[in-house]
Amino acid sequence: MLSSFLVSWRNLTRNKKRFFFTLIALIIGVVVMAGMLIAKQTTSSTLNHYEQLYAGNADYWIQSNGFSFQESELDWLVDREDFDKGNAALLKQGFVELDGVSPAQASVRITGVASFDNGINELPEKEGDVTKEGLIITENAANLWGKEIGDTVIFKDMGSMEVTAIVYEGSMLKSPQTMEKAAFQHSRVMIPLDTLQNWTGMEDEITNYRFATKNHERSDELLTSYQAELSSSDLYIQPVVIDGRQNNDMEGLYWTFNIIAILSVFISGFIVFNMIYASIIERRKEFAVMKSLGYTNGNINRLVLQEIGLLALIGTTLALPIGILFGGFFQEMLMAAIATQNITYDLELTVPLIISAAVGILFPFLAAAFPVYQAGKTPVMEAMVDKAAQQRASKGGNTIRIVAGVICTGIGLIDNNIAFLFLFIGLVLLYPLFMRGIQSMISPLFKWIFNYSGKQAIRSVKQFENRNVNTSAMLAIGVSLALFMSATLESLPDGMESEVRSTYGGDIHVVKESPWQDGDLETVEAMEGIASAYRFADIPNVTWETQNEEEREFSIMSFSGEAEEAEIFLITAEANEATELATLYLGERALAEWGGEVGDVFTMNTPSGKTDFFVKGSVQTSHYTNYVAFVEESTLRTVLNWTGQYNLAITANDEASIPLVYDQVWETYGDELSNVNSASMTVAQSTNALTGMNELMQGLLLLIIVLSAIGISNTLFMNTLERVKEIGTMRAIGFTKGQVRFMIIAEGLIIGLVGVIVGIGYGILVIYLNSQSDQAQALLSFTVPWTSLILAISGGLLFTFFASWLPSVIASSVPVKEAISYE
Amino acid sequence: MSVKHSLLALLYEKPRHGYELKTGFDELVESMWPLNAGQVYTTLDRLERDNLVESPGHDLKDRKQYTITKQGKDELWNWLEKPVGRSLLKDEFYFKYLCASFVDYKDKQRMIQVQKQTMMKDVLNLTQLRKQMNQSGNKTMKMLVEGALLHLEADIKWLDMIARD
Amino acid sequence: MIQTIGLKKVFNTGGEKTSVLKGIDFSVQKGEFVAIMGPSGSGKSTLLQLLGGLDVPTEGAIKLDGVELQKKTEKQRTIIRRRKIGFVFQSYQLLPTLSVYENIAFPLHADGRKVDSVAIHELLNAVDLKGYDKRFPYELSGGQQQRVAIARALIHQPDILLADEPTGNLDRERSSDILDLLSAFHQDRGQTIVMVTHDLFAAGYADRIVLFKDGLIETEVQREDDDYAEFLSRFMA
Ligand SMILES: Nc1ncnc2c1ncn2[C@@H]1O[C@H](COP(=O)(O)OP(=O)(O)O)[C@@H](O)[C@H]1O
Numbered sequence A: 001m002l003s004s005f006l007v008s009w010r011n012l013t014r015n016k017k018r019f020f021f022t023l024i025a026l027i028i029g030v031v032v033m034a035g036m037l038i039a040k041q042t043t044s045s046t047l048n049h050y051e052q053l054y055a056g057n058a059d060y061w062i063q064s065n066g067f068s069f070q071e072s073e074l075d076w077l078v079d080r081e082d083f084d085k086g087n088a089a090l091l092k093q094g095f096v097e098l099d100g101v102s103p104a105q106a107s108v109r110i111t112g113v114a115s116f117d118n119g120i121n122e123l124p125e126k127e128g129d130v131t132k133e134g135l136i137i138t139e140n141a142a143n144l145w146g147k148e149i150g151d152t153v154i155f156k157d158m159g160s161m162e163v164t165a166i167v168y169e170g171s172m173l174k175s176p177q178t179m180e181k182a183a184f185q186h187s188r189v190m191i192p193l194d195t196l197q198n199w200t201g202m203e204d205e206i207t208n209y210r211f212a213t214k215n216h217e218r219s220d221e222l223l224t225s226y227q228a229e230l231s232s233s234d235l236y237i238q239p240v241v242i243d244g245r246q247n248n249d250m251e252g253l254y255w256t257f258n259i260i261a262i263l264s265v266f267i268s269g270f271i272v273f274n275m276i277y278a279s280i281i282e283r284r285k286e287f288a289v290m291k292s293l294g295y296t297n298g299n300i301n302r303l304v305l306q307e308i309g310l311l312a313l314i315g316t317t318l319a320l321p322i323g324i325l326f327g328g329f330f331q332e333m334l335m336a337a338i339a340t341q342n343i344t345y346d347l348e349l350t351v352p353l354i355i356s357a358a359v360g361i362l363f364p365f366l367a368a369a370f371p372v373y374q375a376g377k378t379p380v381m382e383a384m385v386d387k388a389a390q391q392r393a394s395k396g397g398n399t400i401r402i403v404a405g406v407i408c409t410g411i412g413l414i415d416n417n418i419a420f421l422f423l424f425i426g427l428v429l430l431y432p433l434f435m436r437g438i439q440s441m442i443s444p445l446f447k448w449i450f451n452y453s454g455k456q457a458i459r460s461v462k463q464f465e466n467r468n469v470n471t472s473a474m475l476a477i478g479v480s481l482a483l484f485m486s487a488t489l490e491s492l493p494d495g496m497e498s499e500v501r502s503t504y505g506g507d508i509h510v511v512k513e514s515p516w517q518d519g520d521l522e523t524v525e526a527m528e529g530i531a532s533a534y535r536f537a538d539i540p541n542v543t544w545e546t547q548n549e550e551e552r553e554f555s556i557m558s559f560s561g562e563a564e565e566a567e568i569f570l571i572t573a574e575a576n577e578a579t580e581l582a583t584l585y586l587g588e589r590a591l592a593e594w595g596g597e598v599g600d601v602f603t604m605n606t607p608s609g610k611t612d613f614f615v616k617g618s619v620q621t622s623h624y625t626n627y628v629a630f631v632e633e634s635t636l637r638t639v640l641n642w643t644g645q646y647n648l649a650i651t652a653n654d655e656a657s658i659p660l661v662y663d664q665v666w667e668t669y670g671d672e673l674s675n676v677n678s679a680s681m682t683v684a685q686s687t688n689a690l691t692g693m694n695e696l697m698q699g700l701l702l703l704i705i706v707l708s709a710i711g712i713s714n715t716l717f718m719n720t721l722e723r724v725k726e727i728g729t730m731r732a733i734g735f736t737k738g739q740v741r742f743m744i745i746a747e748g749l750i751i752g753l754v755g756v757i758v759g760i761g762y763g764i765l766v767i768y769l770n771s772q773s774d775q776a777q778a779l780l781s782f783t784v785p786w787t788s789l790i791l792a793i794s795g796g797l798l799f800t801f802f803a804s805w806l807p808s809v810i811a812s813s814v815p816v817k818e819a820i821s822y823e
Numbered sequence B: 001m002s003v004k005h006s007l008l009a010l011l012y013e014k015p016r017h018g019y020e021l022k023t024g025f026d027e028l029v030e031s032m033w034p035l036n037a038g039q040v041y042t043t044l045d046r047l048e049r050d051n052l053v054e055s056p057g058h059d060l061k062d063r064k065q066y067t068i069t070k071q072g073k074d075e076l077w078n079w080l081e082k083p084v085g086r087s088l089l090k091d092e093f094y095f096k097y098l099c100a101s102f103v104d105y106k107d108k109q110r111m112i113q114v115q116k117q118t119m120m121k122d123v124l125n126l127t128q129l130r131k132q133m134n135q136s137g138n139k140t141m142k143m144l145v146e147g148a149l150l151h152l153e154a155d156i157k158w159l160d161m162i163a164r165d
Numbered sequence C: 001m002i003q004t005i006g007l008k009k010v011f012n013t014g015g016e017k018t019s020v021l022k023g024i025d026f027s028v029q030k031g032e033f034v035a036i037m038g039p040s041g042s043g044k045s046t047l048l049q050l051l052g053g054l055d056v057p058t059e060g061a062i063k064l065d066g067v068e069l070q071k072k073t074e075k076q077r078t079i080i081r082r083r084k085i086g087f088v089f090q091s092y093q094l095l096p097t098l099s100v101y102e103n104i105a106f107p108l109h110a111d112g113r114k115v116d117s118v119a120i121h122e123l124l125n126a127v128d129l130k131g132y133d134k135r136f137p138y139e140l141s142g143g144q145q146q147r148v149a150i151a152r153a154l155i156h157q158p159d160i161l162l163a164d165e166p167t168g169n170l171d172r173e174r175s176s177d178i179l180d181l182l183s184a185f186h187q188d189r190g191q192t193i194v195m196v197t198h199d200l201f202a203a204g205y206a207d208r209i210v211l212f213k214d215g216l217i218e219t220e221v222q223r224e225d226d227d228y229a230e231f232l233s234r235f236m237a
């Protein structure tokens, strides 16, 4: 056994350069894949972890539909058998004493908690002791305020307290990074509950109560019995559900990661295929001899497969550690791009590494399947007499390929996500046609630039047509995806701005700790620069289950009057049936996540307990990444047991008066405001996040182009290797080294140029199709991403040039003497 | 060998007198086979006696003309038709080798070497001749040279073989 | 025309030095047909490659029309080669993707010269391959391929034709064709030829034969020499 592996090793490394290239290709494929998977897994588990931290170890929590309630109202709960432990919290707005800052910048949201160490709340400790009663602030707040452990922080009109712990940013406590950001976001800190109650005179008042059940039991029966206890009160209970979907929409990002992982494995699989194919063709004679000596096809397959297994094993083993490094690096970049705060995370390695290892081991076998099959098929005699391996291009096969290509392209034009895939299959199938067409167009140019070397290059591109076509197609797919993605990202902000504005509702949203009363509304409307204002509700922490029985949580917003005229969403589909049930509209993402249809019945745990709703329609909105529901105002009290409207949408006279409105609102309600937001800020935030993404995407796309370039390099290398004798002859009868180099570079550039041209063509086609698509039209307009276009052209050609360089050097240093004397 | 048949062949082409037959012969063999006039005349006499040639008379310069007879033509065809066998011991060197072995000749190796040298010399000379034939365009002769060279190649190989023995 | 002075060549293979040429003084006059003979591994090909500028000597000089090849850069040597030297190899070395015509035109293209199609067809006639211009190498027999190679080596009217065992892969009959062809070019056009061979039959075509042994010239014989055949046969035997 050992010696048979030794033989495999000898066969593998027979051609050192080729072995090295194959290994590199394999490693890069696995590294990129591992990196993407690690980034995806880590990001999702980090987000999850932060949500989890917020939820702590609680199973259920009780809130009131008012701002706060008496803790004594929960006496029944503590006596129940199933109760384990709980923690009460009170949330209050306040201001930190700081010099030279506006009230908005100094605003803090103080959470008073009853117990610091009973395990219901967990905080990511940085310094100090989070279990000690005192003031806990976050890293950002400490920097912003210049405080350290032991320093005293004064809360205006309340009191002061010593910092006992500093924690990392998280869902429970987080603070803005800079003073600019502080104008729109408050810092959140934690102090003991009784202190806060004392400071604010809210004895025994709490905002919510989180608790754990014995053995963390959670069941429908339990929930129903709790709901029964609370049915006649203002209080309601919700299971603690970890669901960050309202805050971020990562699916698109994950999709991109997947695409890149697949593409990289694909490209590297193709490179490996090239190598194995070349090596098997080279050894045809050898196999024929073995067969003549009694080896069966099976024996030969086993021989080759063992070599491939060894290659895959070595490659994957080397790739995984590098993959971890790359994943770590990429994760850092990703976090820098998407996170608004310092986030600590641990790389998620297990699953990504297992998947990468499995793929790394398996895909070389897939890549080898065809060549191995070919090898087995070789007639013994033909290989033995070593007829010049003329590639007989079967005309029949070509026609089938073209017909299939046209059909796939036709399917690809259908407005459907999966149909898109066919467009690219069509691209690959039709590629020889494109290659020949474009080549005949650009060949005068190449002959002019590279002279006779150019002419020879065009010829040798034809000589290894299959391989060159595949390589170029790879690049074309990379380039078109690159263009498509950056067009998407480029046109998204425009679409987003109008989308946000069209469904934001007014210009400014203000959230207060207590409901807006009629008097407040009058006060606000009387303010300078305000055109109008209206109230709405935003009921948080509404839980429900998807049709796959996963627990989910989102919020319900209210609108008044006709749904068609609502300012905060646009209806995209609506049911005609009439119903007895209360109705709601679901954001499109919520609908998709749920898995039901418009016209179905949707059940949620609301402040009034388990409630059924008729899904009247699906909507698009700029709120909560479309992961939200909307109900008519009248439903609030009657069906949802929700009395107050804490949100106010203000429309300013004009853009210029917005700051003025801001100041007045802060002036009047500063100590009660829990949140102020504006359409402009939402637009800015989303666009900012997109810009970061754009750069990240461009980086990734560059990576794809680099990978394709390695593919080109590899292909040229193979082409060269198979022509050593020819190149030697050319050198002997008059080609200078320079001419040989030119020839190889020209070959590379033909492959690259065709790839870039077809890639751009398909990229623009895809952008166009997408802009015409009913599904995405709202967001995407037809824009040609000029920057990326130029980047693709110059990057494609530049990388191709570099990719051709090494093979060209290798080709030009083919030792003439050996080449011409080898048989 | 067969001067007789070559004369028949020359007469088959056209009637000639004795001297013409001599020059015709020289031309045919590219002067590589010295043949004297006496030989020509004695052969002619024999041919006339056997009724293979006949003389229609003398030309203006009083030289005796010869033509080929019907019998002569038959004889020529018969000769061309008959295959030539190869006798093992007709080659003189074979015979020498046989006898040398028989008497346990001490210098057998040298004998072989000298023979080889002679043959190589022949190769070089024949190669030059071939070059000349190329230029003069005598295709038939060139073929003969080619044949001889092939024989020599085989002979030299054989010499190497027995030298190793 | 071409002259070597004290030519030495040492190869370094894995730290081990093999001295292949040990001081060769050798020259070829214009219009000569020289054969180089010697046992396998005696350095004949190496010498030919040095003469053609495919490699440089370790020591010594090669003068081609007074130009010292070993002092030129690789590129200069290539340019000299494609103007003044024609190469024919044992294994033909036709470019498989080029047609017969394109193979023959290659040296002209490489040098950026105008391709004279009349000249190519004339040469094709001369090598007895009329009408084969559009064929590809794999459609030709070995002898035909070698004739194309000869045409290719001569298309740019090189001063000197270097042939390394041009008949090595051919049977006696095809060899004779090739040799006839070479000697015809020599006799009719005064083509200077240096041919490496270990075949006496081939060497017989040359005016002069240089005998090689262990990297040194053992002896030279001129056709005019009285003992030409004598000497040669003794050497070979
Ligand atoms: N590039 C090289 N590196 C090392 N040794 C070489 C190289 N080229 C030729 N040789 C050696 O030089 C010797 C002469 O080779 P060569 O000139 O091809 O001989 P010939 O043509 O007379 O048979 C051989 O022993 C060969 O192994």
Ligand SMILES: [Mg+2]
Residues within 6 Å of the ligand: C044, C045, C046
């Ligand atoms: Mg040699």
